[in-house]
Amino acid sequence: MFWEQLLNGLTLGSSYALIALGYTMVYGIVQLINFAHGEVYMFGAFVGLFLVTAGFNIFVALLGAMAFCMLLGMLIERVAYRPLRGKSSRLSALISAIGVSIFLSTLMVLYRGPNTTRYPEVLGGSTFQLGSLQVSTLQIIILLIAALLMVVLELAIKKTRVGKAMRACSQDLEASKLMGVNVNRIISLTFAVGSALAAAGGVMVGIYYNAVWPYMGTMAGLKAFAAAVLGGIGSVPGAMIGGLTLGVLEIMGIAYLSSSYKDAIAFAILILVLIIRPQGLVGQKLSKKV
Amino acid sequence: MNILEMTRISQEFGGLRAVDTVSLSVLTGEILGIIGPNGAGKTTLFNIITGIYVPTEGELLFRERRIDGMAPHDIARLGIGRTFQNIRLFGKLSVLDNVRVGRFGVTHSGLWSCLLRLPAARREEKETELRAMELLELVDLVDKRYEYAENLAYGEQRRLEIARALALDPSLLLLDEPGAGMNTGEKEELMAFIRSIRDQLNLTIILVEHDMNLVMNICERITVLDYGRKIAEGTPAQVKNDERVIQSYLGSGA
Amino acid sequence: MFDAFLNQTIDAYYLRILIFIGINIILALGLNLITGVTGQLSMGHAGFMSLGAYTSAILSVQLEVPFALALLGGALVAAFFGFLIGIPTLRLEGDYLAMVTIGFAEIVRVFFLNFGPGGKAVGLSGIPQNTGFTVVWLLVLVVIVLNRQLLASRVGRSLYAIRENEIAAEACGVDTTRMKVLAFSVGSLLGGLGGGLYAHYMYYINPQDFGFMKSIELLNMVVLGGMGSIPGTIIGVVILTILPEMLRIVDEYRLLFYGALLVILMIFRPNGLLGDVRVYDIKKWWTQRGDRE
Numbered sequence: 011m012f013w014e015q016l017l018n019g020l021t022l023g024s025s026y027a028l029i030a031l032g033y034t035m036v037y038g039i040v041q042l043i044n045f046a047h048g049e050v051y052m053f054g055a056f057v058g059l060f061l062v063t064a065g066f067n068i069f070v071a072l073l074g075a076m077a078f079c080m081l082l083g084m085l086i087e088r089v090a091y092r093p094l095r096g097k098s099s100r101l102s103a104l105i106s107a108i109g110v111s112i113f114l115s116t117l118m119v120l121y122r123g124p125n126t127t128r129y130p131e132v133l134g135g136s137t138f139q140l141g142s143l144q145v146s147t148l149q150i151i152i153l154l155i156a157a158l159l160m161v162v163l164e165l166a167i168k169k170t171r172v173g174k175a176m177r178a179c180s181q182d183l184e185a186s187k188l189m190g191v192n193v194n195r196i197i198s199l200t201f202a203v204g205s206a207l208a209a210a211g212g213v214m215v216g217i218y219y220n221a222v223w224p225y226m227g228t229m230a231g232l233k234a235f236a237a238a239v240l241g242g243i244g245s246v247p248g249a250m251i252g253g254l255t256l257g258v259l260e261i262m263g264i265a266y267l268s269s270s271y272k273d274a275i276a277f278a279i280l281i282l283v284l285i286i287r288p289q290g291l292v293g294q295k296l297s298k299k300v
Numbered sequence: 301m302n303i304l305e306m307t308r309i310s311q312e313f314g315g316l317r318a319v320d321t322v323s324l325s326v327l328t329g330e331i332l333g334i335i336g337p338n339g340a341g342k343t344t345l346f347n348i349i350t351g352i353y354v355p356t357e358g359e360l361l362f363r364e365r366r367i368d369g370m371a372p373h374d375i376a377r378l379g380i381g382r383t384f385q386n387i388r389l390f391g392k393l394s395v396l397d398n399v400r401v402g403r404f405g406v407t408h409s410g411l412w413s414c415l416l417r418l419p420a421a422r423r424e425e426k427e428t429e430l431r432a433m434e435l436l437e438l439v440d441l442v443d444k445r446y447e448y449a450e451n452l453a454y455g456e457q458r459r460l461e462i463a464r465a466l467a468l469d470p471s472l473l474l475l476d477e478p479g480a481g482m483n484t485g486e487k488e489e490l491m492a493f494i495r496s497i498r499d500q501l502n503l504t505i506i507l508v509e510h511d512m513n514l515v516m517n518i519c520e521r522i523t524v525l526d527y528g529r530k531i532a533e534g535t536p537a538q539v540k541n542d543e544r545v546i547q548s549y550l551g552s553g554a
Numbered sequence: 555m556f557d558a559f560l561n562q563t564i565d566a567y568y569l570r571i572l573i574f575i576g577i578n579i580i581l582a583l584g585l586n587l588i589t590g591v592t593g594q595l596s597m598g599h600a601g602f603m604s605l606g607a608y609t610s611a612i613l614s615v616q617l618e619v620p621f622a623l624a625l626l627g628g629a630l631v632a633a634f635f636g637f638l639i640g641i642p643t644l645r646l647e648g649d650y651l652a653m654v655t656i657g658f659a660e661i662v663r664v665f666f667l668n669f670g671p672g673g674k675a676v677g678l679s680g681i682p683q684n685t686g687f688t689v690v691w692l693l694v695l696v697v698i699v700l701n702r703q704l705l706a707s708r709v710g711r712s713l714y715a716i717r718e719n720e721i722a723a724e725a726c727g728v729d730t731t732r733m734k735v736l737a738f739s740v741g742s743l744l745g746g747l748g749g750g751l752y753a754h755y756m757y758y759i760n761p762q763d764f765g766f767m768k769s770i771e772l773l774n775m776v777v778l779g780g781m782g783s784i785p786g787t788i789i790g791v792v793i794l795t796i797l798p799e800m801l802r803i804v805d806e807y808r809l810l811f812y813g814a815l816l817v818i819l820m821i822f823r824p825n826g827l828l829g830d831v832r833v834y835d836i837k838k839w840w841t842q843r844g845d846r847e
Contacts, residue, residue, distance in 0.1 A: 037649075041649070043649060043652070043653075089817070090817045090821075093821045094820060094821060094824065097824070099824065100648070100649070101595060101777065101781075102777075102820040102824035103820070104595075104652075105773070105774065105777055105816055105819075105820050106816065106817045106820040106821070108770055108813075108816060109812075109813045109814065109815070109816025109817040109819075109820070110813065110817060111813070112809055112812060112813030112816070113809075113810055113813030113814055113817070114813075116807075116809040116810045116813060117810065119809075120806060120807070120810070228766070232656065232660065232766070235653070236653075236657065239650075239653055243649075270664075270667065270668050271664055271668065273660065273664050274660065274661045274664035274665070276657075277656070277657035277658070277660040277661050277664075278657070278661060280653060280654070280656075280657040281639075281643075281654050281657045281658065281661075284643065284646055284650050284653060284654050285642045285643060285646075285654075288646055288647075288650050350725060351724075352721065352724075371724075371729070372721075372724035372725060373724045373726075373727050373728055373729045373730070374729075376724065376725050376726060376727040377727045381725070382725055384721075384722065384725075388719045388721060388722035388725075389718075389719065389722070390714065390715050390718035390719055390722065390723075391718055391719075392714075392718055393711070393714055393715070393718060397711055397714075400708075400711055401711050401712060401714075401715045401723065401726050401728070402726045403708075403726075404708060404711070404712050404715075404723075404726050404727045404728050405726055405727020405728075406727070407708055409707070409708050409709070410709070411704075411709055411736060411740075414703065414704060414707035414708060414709045414710070415700055415703050415704055415707075416703075417703060421707065421708070424708065425707070425708065428708065464722075464726065465725075467726070468726065468727060
């Protein structure tokens with residue numbers, strides 16, 4: 011029972027991790043809490059839905075959703091955030107993000123109505139036995155895909171030139187600019203990557219829980235955000251760890267405590283982390299220069 | 301009694317010793333200069349005195365009272381005022397209000413007295429405004445009193461910061477690079493100004509400065525830091541001719 | 555009595571809007587104190603509204619407490635929680651505080667979803683409709699006057715100073731943590747008061763009324779008009795209370811417009827409509843006139 015719940019938690023946690031990565035990368039580079047990110051995740055789930063309904067298989071759906079959301083993410087950055095960069099306070103960018111979030115979720119409501127739509131059966135309910143565990147194929151696939159994406163991301167950030175540019179920008183934007191890095195492009199790319207990952211998370215959640223609805227982004231977004239903070243906002247490994255941890259804690263909470271408080275778990279953790287260790291599990295303590 | 305006694309003060313930042321066992325006595329009423337190459341720990345020392353940093357080691361006594369570990373606002377209330385290397389004004393407040401905020405440390409009206417406009421609060425407000433205007437006269441910013449602080453010229457901003465620091469009625473004033481960005485004429489005025497406020501207001505003044513001319517002319521004693529350590533101390537004449545000082549400055553290409 | 559007169563003369567629809575404007579002004583001035591004046595970003599103000607609403611409603615409905623006391627109870631409970639979470643969290647950096655406030659409001663929401671006496675998800679109904687035009691606007695007047703007093707005083711100046719430059723404020727003797735907690739508590743008190751008035755007007759409340767969107771609406775009111783400014787906040791409230799009504803024509807699309815509006819506004823007027831005009835400018839203009847003569 012415990013192991014099954016753990017597996018469930020990891021599966022849920024993978025989706026949180028994928029979304030959290032987008033939050034953390036964007037925050038790391040432009041210090042913005044991208045409130046619209048949850049909506050990008052939601053759009054990903056819907057694009058996946060359309061593709062799957064149209065007869066394509068899960069992998070095509072995944073790639074299609076990721077591509078679409080990449081563009082969506084970059085568009086949002088270009089239209090709603092870039093004009094504000096450097097000029098206004100962080101608060102204005104935050105409010106702009108909220109505006110985008112409202113806009114996008116309403117757009118989907120207008121298009122599809124506020125109700126839940128079911129994903130058509132994608133992989134069947136096949137399960138198999140792993141020792142004493144009842145494991146569904148879907149879970150394994152989700153975990154593998156998520157793990158693959160995260161590994162690819164880590165490698166890309168650590169080993170490629172572009173990845174190095176991204177890391178440089180998140181450390182010091184101005185200096186990177188002076189070093190000849192095309193900062194605008196790197197920022198766009200960051201949004202693109204984060205959005206693609208969120209889209210993947212959306213498709214997988216849609217398939218796994220068999221439901222998508224226009225407001226699914228709000229709650230998932232807030233929770234993934236809590237996960238990013240838990241791991242250490244701005245830290246990529248932090249987002250991964252935070253997401254998985256939060257997923258596990260949430261499922262365990264439902265299983266062993268009470269299901270009606272499940273939404274509160276993420277936020278209670280968020281507050282506790284911020285009070286006890288604001289830099290998160292993995293993040294580094296920053297001291298202020300006076 | 302020396303107004304400030306620093307005994308073997310050290311400040312570590314995760315492996316970096318920004319200040320290394322510095323001991324310093326500040327004589328009441330003097331104008332003391334702290335100089336040294338960039339990164340020598342001068343501003344860190346100021347931050348320790350004003351409570352922004354808690355020293356990793358050592359003792360700090362202000363008028364024979366231990367202040368290391370005290371919160372910055374408490375230290376300010378004891379009578380230590382300061383200006384900052386990178387000007388820290390309240391940009392969107394008026395010039396007058398900036399100085400009035402400076403009076404916070406010496407006033408007491410709480411939430412209720414302010415809300416209900418009790419007589420004590422009103423008296424304090426009047427007194428605050430009076431004192432603020434006096435200080436603005438002193439730094440010649442009276443006609444700009446309703447300007448946003450952020451709209452002032454650089455030199456005016458520096459003067460405003462000093463006025464604000466003086467609003468605390470301090471006995472010790474710390475000036476962090478007060479002459480930065482000023483031309484020769486302005487620096488002359490600054491020197492005269494520093495001397496006059498020291499005399500008129502019974503202050504002890506500690507200066508951090510890079511302009512040697514300013515330092516040599518106005519400071520009565522000088523302490524020299526390098527790599528967080530005190531390497532020399534004495535009158536301007538003594539320090540000017542000190543081998544180690546010359547070395548450290550030549551060494552860093554100053 | 556005055557209310558009866560009003561009910562006769564003014565169309566119920568407009569009366570309703572006026573009452574909402576009044577309640578929102580109280581709520582927004584509370585948030586303005588926290589975020590606009592002191593610069594502490596709170597994105598969970600609806601949580602305090604909720605605490606005020608539920609507390610006062612339960613007091614009225616279940617304990618049959620008189621209206622004024624119920625309102626007071628609601629406001630005090632909200633203030634208490636503001637104080638409680640303020641203490642550990644106000645030493646956090648801006649964005650972190652915003653995160654905590656979001657979390658706090660969500661926890662409050664989930665709590666009331668599960669809280670028996672509050673009716674859980676079904677909500678609480680049967681709240682006596684004691685909130686009328688007179689009560690609301692009388693309180694609005696009091697709140698505005700007290701706010702004005704506060705902001706023009708020593709305490710108010712220190713709050714602005716914290717927003718502008720916290721380290722410099724400390725150097726002036728301001729105990730910034732204490733003042734931030736103070737602002738937070740007073741702000742949440744007003745949030746609770748507004749919540750109580752809301753509950754006793756709506757007759758029925760449920761946890762969904764006080765979700766994240768509500769916090770955002772309130773934040774927008776404060777930001778739109780110009781942060782830290784009382785007239786600015788009032789203008790923000792008026793516009794953002796009336797706007798959704800005006801947009802009812804396009805009903806389904808109104809949120810779409812709202813979202814787009816926020817983005818456009820931030821791009822073109824990031825300091826709010828009234829943000830760059832202050833009482834100073836009027837004072838300055840006046841003094842300069844005087845100096846010239």
